[in-house]
Amino acid sequence: MAKVNRARSTSPPDGGWGWMIVAGCFFVTICTRAVTRCISIFFVEFQTYFSQDYAQTAWIHSIVDCVTMLCGLGFALCYSPAIAMVGKYFSRRKALAYGISMSGSGIGIFILAPVVQLLIEQFSWRGALLILGGFVLNLCVCGALMRPITLKEDQTTPEQNPVCRTQTQDLKQASPCSAWTKEWVRTCLCGSLQQEYSFLLTSDFAVLATSVLFMAYGCSPLFVYFVPYALSVGVTHQQAAFLMSILGVIDIIGNITFGWLTDRRCLKNYQYVCYLVAIGLDGLCYLCLPMLQSLPLLVPFACTFGYFDGAYVTLIPVVTAEIVGTTFLSSALGVVYFLHAVPYLVSPPIAGWLVDTTGSYTAAFLLCGFSMIFSSLLLGFARVVKKMKKTQLRFLAKESDPKLQLWTNGSVAYSVARELDQKDGESVTQQCLVPVPHDQWP
Structure with a gap:
């Protein structure tokens, strides 16, 4: 055909x-x-x-x-x-x-x-x-x-677990009629x-x-x-x-x-x-x-x-x-x-x-x-x-952190303000670690 x-x-x-x-x-x-x-x-x-x-x-x-x-x-x-x-x-x-x-x-x-x-x-x-x-x-x-x-989206969606697929092919080559092969195939189909x-x-x-x-x-x-x-x-x-x-x-x-x-x-x-x-x-x-x-x-x-x-x-x-x-x-x-x-x-x-x-x-x-x-x-x-x-989720998030700006994408939430605060803290720490010449010591 x-x-x-x-x-x-x-x-x-x-x-x-x-x-x-x-x-x-x-x-x-x-x-x-x-x-x-x-x-x-x-x-x-x-x-x-x-x-x-x-x-x-x-x-x-x-x-x-x-x-x-x-x-x-x-x-x-x-x-x-x-x-x-x-x-x-x-x-x-x-x-x-x-x-x-x-x-x-x-x-x-x-x-x-x-x-x-x-x-x-x-x-x-x-x-x-x-x-x-x-x-x-x-x-x-x-x-x-x-x-x-x-x-x-159909191309990016995996049709089957790759590990499962590889193991199934190996088992088929080893013994096509074995009980293990049938069990693995059944498990993969269920997944x-x-x-x-x-x-x-x-x-x-x-x-x-x-x-x-x-x-x-x-x-x-x-x-x-x-x-x-x-x-x-x-x-x-x-x-x-x-x-x-x-x-x-x-x-x-x-x-x-x-x-x-x-x-x-x-x-x-x-x-x-x-x-x-x-x-x-x-x-x-x-x-x-x-x-x-x-x-x-x-x-x-x-x-x-x-x-x-x-x-x-x-x-x-x-x-x-x-x-x-x-x-x-x-x-x-x-x-x-x-x-x-x-x-x-x-x-x-x-x-x-x-x-x-x-x-x-x-x-x-x-x-x-x-x-x-x-x-x-x-x-x-x-x-x-x-x-x-x-x-209610947005209200609780704002109450817990005034600077928190919440974006929701499914169940994922993150704070841009908090990440910026962390970056500011790292820059301040690096400035404190800069060596100072001896003549400028107090």
Whole structure:
């Protein structure tokens, strides 16, 4: 097989072939996230054909989303790597690049929702799924656009302990099948994995991971139950598909405009805050949904929820990169999307069970709303606590030494004033040691 030629660069190019990566990621999100979210249109067909309740039917969508985020199977082999590649090619305009890439989900919903409804009417749900399967084959074309790139930080990051690597090679030459060789290889692999996933031990990533669990629990059920809820309040099938299209097109606007806005100089340092605000506002939309029981009221909901859904989805890779850095972005994104799996698996069936038990969507939507609001508040509280600790550290440092000027870079702090005092003391000592002539002795 031909060897893959890697594009080499010392820093993210912020353009060039990067825009082809963005285009590939754009179509990947259409073929993955948009297709799975259109399963909401199939929900009523499945429920009618198989004569099952809400909780049982919801497992179809839950398993698709869970496997996508949990395994290396199916859509997962396309979705996470495509997103990570965008982060490799862009730095200065990263939020905008992600906004364009992730807008594929909204555009896909906008186009596919009415198309899927038409396909179901013409070819039944079985024929519609076959046609969607042929459409998803375009992922092969998207994969051909992904050209690997080697960045400066990737070149400087050691992949393996050199001592470990040398000893492993010696042992392999001595006895390739010996037990010692296998043990050394296992030890080296564990060390490499420990280095690659060292960000898991940081408190910032632990808070982000916990927040992602609650956010993922809240965001998934709407795309399963929005169409059935609209039908339950008297909206027609065509109007319900139209609502999904509105949600999709506004999702596009949220992806692109929010990514562009947060890349501006005035908001560049507040991307983390914008992320948690968008999640909190989506939670508030959930709380209002049970009171909206007509098409004129559901249209503004679709616009509002769709915009902020696109907004925070765009910032997930940006916030992750801010916490772990570009070098570990691919691994960190894999973990973040892996954490989506369990909530995606259980939240639609739990919401369906609540609908079956209460005979209403109110309890299911309220639970999702409070889950997303808690996710936002958790991130905000963690950021406030971190800033308070930094302020307290600076205050204590100034109190202990008035001349101390403190710079913080991670956990390293140093004093320029103290170093200057030491140099002054050394110069005075040297002056005192200069020999004096005898005639000048006192």
